[in-house]
Amino acid sequence: MSVGGRLDLKHGRVDMTHGGGGRAMARLIDGVFRDAFANPRLAAGNDAAAFDWPGGRTVMTTDSYVVSPLAFPGGDIGALAVNGTVNDLATAGAVPVYLSAGFVLEEGLPLAALCGYVHSMARAAEAAGVEIVTGDTKVVERGKADGLYINTAGIGRVPDGVGPSCDRARPGDKLLVSGPLGDHGVAILSARADLALDAGIVSDTAALNGLVAEMVAAAPDVRVLRDLTRGGLAAACNELAQASGVGMTLDQAALPVRREVAAACEVLGLDPVHVANEGRLLAIAAPGDADALLAAMRAHPLGREAALVGEVTDDDRRLVEMRTAFGGRRLVDWLNGEQLPRIC
Amino acid sequence: MKWTQEFRDGSLAQGLAEALAAEADPDRRYAFMEFCGGHTHALYEHGLLDLLPGNLRMVHGPGCPVCVLPIGRLEQAIDLAKRPGVTLCAYGDVLRVPASKGRSLQSARAEGAEVRMITSALEAVALARQQPEREVVLFAIGFETTTPPTALAVEQAAGEGLANFSVLCNHVLTPAAMRRILAGTEGAGTREVAIDGLVGPGHVSTVIGTQPYETFARDFGCPVAVAGFEPLDLLQAILMLLRQVNAGRAAVELQYGRAVRPEGNRTALDLMARVFALRDRFEWRGLGEVPQSALTLAEAYAGFDAERRFDLPEAQVQDNPACICGDVLRGAADPPDCKLFASACTPDRPLGSCMVSPEGACAAHYAYRRFDARREAAAP
Amino acid sequence: MCLAVPGLIVAKSGDTGTVSFDGVRQDCSLALVPEAEAGDYVIVHVGFALSRLDPDEAERTLALLREAAGETGAGARP
Numbered sequence: 038m039s040v041g042g043r044l045d046l047k048h049g050r051v052d053m054t055h056g057g058g059g060r061a062m063a064r065l066i067d068g069v070f071r072d073a074f075a076n077p078r079l080a081a082g083n084d085a086a087a088f089d090w091p092g093g094r095t096v097m098t099t100d101s102y103v104v105s106p107l108a109f110p111g112g113d114i115g116a117l118a119v120n121g122t123v124n125d126l127a128t129a130g131a132v133p134v135y136l137s138a139g140f141v142l143e144e145g146l147p148l149a150a151l152c153g154y155v156h157s158m159a160r161a162a163e164a165a166g167v168e169i170v171t172g173d174t175k176v177v178e179r180g181k182a183d184g185l186y187i188n189t190a191g192i193g194r195v196p197d198g199v200g201p202s203c204d205r206a207r208p209g210d211k212l213l214v215s216g217p218l219g220d221h222g223v224a225i226l227s228a229r230a231d232l233a234l235d236a237g238i239v240s241d242t243a244a245l246n247g248l249v250a251e252m253v254a255a256a257p258d259v260r261v262l263r264d265l266t267r268g269g270l271a272a273a274c275n276e277l278a279q280a281s282g283v284g285m286t287l288d289q290a291a292l293p294v295r296r297e298v299a300a301a302c303e304v305l306g307l308d309p310v311h312v313a314n315e316g317r318l319l320a321i322a323a324p325g326d327a328d329a330l331l332a333a334m335r336a337h338p339l340g341r342e343a344a345l346v347g348e349v350t351d352d353d354r355r356l357v358e359m360r361t362a363f364g365g366r367r368l369v370d371w372l373n374g375e376q377l378p379r380i381c
Numbered sequence: 382m383k384w385t386q387e388f389r390d391g392s393l394a395q396g397l398a399e400a401l402a403a404e405a406d407p408d409r410r411y412a413f414m415e416f417c418g419g420h421t422h423a424l425y426e427h428g429l430l431d432l433l434p435g436n437l438r439m440v441h442g443p444g445c446p447v448c449v450l451p452i453g454r455l456e457q458a459i460d461l462a463k464r465p466g467v468t469l470c471a472y473g474d475v476l477r478v479p480a481s482k483g484r485s486l487q488s489a490r491a492e493g494a495e496v497r498m499i500t501s502a503l504e505a506v507a508l509a510r511q512q513p514e515r516e517v518v519l520f521a522i523g524f525e526t527t528t529p530p531t532a533l534a535v536e537q538a539a540g541e542g543l544a545n546f547s548v549l550c551n552h553v554l555t556p557a558a559m560r561r562i563l564a565g566t567e568g569a570g571t572r573e574v575a576i577d578g579l580v581g582p583g584h585v586s587t588v589i590g591t592q593p594y595e596t597f598a599r600d601f602g603c604p605v606a607v608a609g610f611e612p613l614d615l616l617q618a619i620l621m622l623l624r625q626v627n628a629g630r631a632a633v634e635l636q637y638g639r640a641v642r643p644e645g646n647r648t649a650l651d652l653m654a655r656v657f658a659l660r661d662r663f664e665w666r667g668l669g670e671v672p673q674s675a676l677t678l679a680e681a682y683a684g685f686d687a688e689r690r691f692d693l694p695e696a697q698v699q700d701n702p703a704c705i706c707g708d709v710l711r712g713a714a715d716p717p718d719c720k721l722f723a724s725a726c727t728p729d730r731p732l733g734s735c736m737v738s739p740e741g742a743c744a745a746h747y748a749y750r751r752f753d754a755r756r757e758a759a760a761p
Numbered sequence: 762m763c764l765a766v767p768g769l770i771v772a773k774s775g776d777t778g779t780v781s782f783d784g785v786r787q788d789c790s791l792a793l794v795p796e797a798e799a800g801d802y803v804i805v806h807v808g809f810a811l812s813r814l815d816p817d818e819a820e821r822t823l824a825l826l827r828e829a830a831g832e833t834g835a836g837a838r839p
Binding site for chain 2: 794831
Binding site: 236238296300301306 | 764766782783784785786787788805808
């Protein structure tokens with residue numbers, strides 16, 4: 038269905054009429070969203086998407102994306118919005134199927150930029166094998182939305198026999214990560230003009246459902262899967278230690294960190310265990326499953342640098358410790374507040 | 382990273398730990414103070430305390446400029462930031478520090494104050510250049526490492542005639558604080574700390590050289606080893622102090638020779654002498670009045686002094702009476718000795734200066750070692 | 762005290778230069794180390810180079826470290 042008229046996608050900007058529910062809004066939805074997300078459910082033009090569902094254990098998740106800047110080396114808000122929600126479903130053990138996408142546009146956002154992010158979402162959705170079947174658009178006044186906010190919700194189905202959950206870690210279990218830590222966080226920091234840092238690092242944003250499918254095929258009873266996001270490995274480990282009522286010990290020498298990420302962290306006074314990722318996961322597996330899981334991860338393009346990084350311990354204080362490269366001990370604590378570059 | 386990785390070799394670290402164990406005299410105890418907060422942080426971050434012999438204890442010093450910044454001086458910065466037309470530029474470390482009533486620069490920003498985080502003093506000058514209609518104030522904190530950058534910023538602003546730029550100066554001096562640690566205050570009445578040696582601050586020393594520490598060796602009989610910040614630097618410096626103590630010597634030794642020249646950085650020192658003057662008096666949080674310990678802008682640059690340009694309240698804000706940060710900063714107590722540690726006082730809700738900065742002894746102990754409820758060095 | 766990191770000057774222009782920290786580049790002020798040139802390593806703090814790193818001294822320190830850690834050919838510790 039087309040409403041005619043033309044959007045100036047090259048030089049135009051979002052204005053308040055695009056959220057008004059009238060012709061301008063219809064043109065925007067048609068010209069920008071429906072065009073990019075081309076699929077029959079969206080094309081049907083209903084407010085809600087209708088589909089048949091096979092039943093069984095189902096997972097649903099939602100996330101909002103407020104990243105600034107909107108584009109950074111290796112990705113943009115669109116890619117994050119799809120990959121992040123796909124990853125939440127995948128680490129719940131689900132095969133992701135459908136996504137919704139809600140947009141809050143700031144008056145003045147260039148339409149060319151918006152199209153860029155939307156096409157980025159379309160590409161990410163295709164790569165992940167999911168469809169964006171329903172959406173919503175609102176426009177707010179200049180100054181109220183940092184350019185663009187996106188919310189995505191997702192739904193997926195969990196195969197039988199699979200059931201990772203944050204409370205299933207047990208003493209003796211092994212900790213594995215799928216690849217180098219901190220890439221996304223450093224890419225974002227490099228894009229901040231005030232830090233003037235040229236790190237040559239790109240965000241690791243990626244959909245991990247393909248990797249997870251290989252992992253659960255090799256070890257269906259994997260205890261916990263968690264994607265690493267804000268707060269990095271430290272946040273994920275501390276959350277899981279709390280939820281499962283256990284302690285953990287990490288082996289610093291085993292943590293994979295790219296040379297440039299380590300250097301950028303040195304310069305800014307940051308600890309790589311606190312820096313965000315957007316395409317890495319932590320897996321916790323029974324000792325007997327660890328080798329098979331590691332092999333499966335390394336066989337997949339997104340897990341080539343997977344590593345065994347620690348184990349779960351019996352500790353009712355629920356502390357996450359680390360053996361340093363010097364044989365000493367220290368805690369890996371939650372990050373306190375926002376991660377600000379240190380001078381001292 | 383070149384010139385960093387080599388000084389993080391795990392097997393060399395083990396070798397140094399063994400040397401320390403072999404050379405530590407089992408019939409005595411050693412207490413060395415690492416003055417600098419950056420050294421405190423490195424000791425904890427790399428787990429180096431576990432590599433030291435049981436009878437060798439590291440005493441954490443006051444070399445953390447955020448920790449020793451009096452609350453009243455922070456209040457001045459917050460006050461300025463809230464004034465219309467003022468942009469306050471500050472380093473990240475100081476944004477979250479709570480002043481009175483839970484206010485901070487960060488909370489002021491959330492309420493609409495113009496607070497800008499900078500990673501270089503020259504960013505503040507650039508801002509003044511770009512926004513001539515605003516008053517841009519650089520909230521300058523730090524020891525002698527951070528002072529030359531402020532001086533450069535002032536000279537640049539002066540050279541460009543940026544009348545809307547000023548500096549709220551809170552720079553403090555290392556040797557004065559060390560003297561206070563070793564000499565104490567007259568009639569202090571509180572327990573003074575016996576320190577057998579000082580690990581000197583490596584990056585401060587790139588600026589001031591090693592000569593300022595001679596008095597501590599000569600007049601106080603306290604050996605000094607000026608150390609770099611990598612694990613092997615610290616272990617080597619501690620071994621140097623151990624050897625001096627065992628030999629009954631007291632001298633200033635330079636471990637960080639690759640970065641520190643004994644004469645310091647002449648360019649930086651001349652610059653500091655031009656731009657700054659010594660304050661009559663300055664109170665340090667936790668230590669009280671320390672003579673000859675802080676800087677203000679020199680007369681020639683008085684026009685850039687925020688304290689003279691703006692009418693700022695002089696507030697004396699007291700710390701929580703149960704807080705023993707003063708003792709911790711002087712090395713007379715360890716973080717777990719404090720009743721408030723890890724209960725009422727945490728990095729999220731810091732009550733005292735030692736918890737407000739990641740370099741502070743309490744913050745470091747909380748973040749990295751709070752499983753150690755007892756003192757690091759085992760009892761006899 | 763204070764966070765300062767060694768980096769390589771890859772380009773110098775007047776008082777400023779581009780410093781590379783293992784491939785991560787940042788523009789820094791070189792005003793405090795007028796004698797430093799491209800190809801030198803410097804210690805950088807809050808965007809300012811504070812001192813030149815002396816590679817000979819660095820090697821000397823490493824040699825002393827190895828000796829103290831018992832890695833000399835002689836094997837015997839003092």
